[in-house]
Structures are given as structure tokens and as C-alpha cells.
Amino acid sequence: MSEAGLGPVRALHAGTLGPARRLGADAGLGTVEPGKYADLVATDADPLASDSAFRTVRWVMKAGTVVRDDTRT
Numbered sequence: 001m002s003e004a005g006l007g008p009v010r011a012l013h014a015g016t017l018g019p020a021r022r023l024g025a026d027a028g029l030g031t032v033e034p035g036k037y038a039d040l041v042a043t044d045a046d047p048l049a050s051d052s053a054f055r056t057v058r059w060v061m062k063a064g065t066v067v068r069d070d071t072r073t
Contacts (some may be wrong), residue, residue, distance in 0.1 A: 044056040
């Protein structure tokens with residue numbers, strides 16, 4: 001979506017809070033806040049600066065469990 005002209009900030013919103021709001025699920029989804037369900041990723045770059053940051057995912061948490069950790073050597 002970003003490469004098609006949406007831009008990284010709007011593309012990130014389109015995959016997170018935007019759909020959660022449209023589904024009426026934003027009380028529990030869409031943002032990282034205490035008490036909300038979230039899957040998280042960590043990258044080497046700033047995803048708000050460039051969507052290519054998601055090509056360097058190094059750490060992933062799903063449902064509270066770390067399922068990938070490339071930061072450990």
C-alpha cells in the first residue's frame with residue numbers, strides 16, 4: 001500500500017487501528033496499550049520512515065510469547 005502511494009504512516013494505520021475501528025474492535029485491538037491484545041514486531045529501521053523496515057524484522061511476539069528473536073547471538 002505504501003509503495004502504491006499511501007505512504008508508510010497511512011499504510012501502517014490501514015493495517016492496525018483503521019480496521020479495528022471499522023470492525024468495532026478498537027477497545028481491544030489496533031494500538032499497543034495495557035489490556036489490549038497485540039502481536040508485536042521489532043525491526044532495525046523506523047517503519048514510519050520507510051515501509052522497507054518490515055523487511056528486517058528481528059523480533060516477533062505473538063499472544064504474549066516471543067516466537068522469533070534474532071537479537072540473541
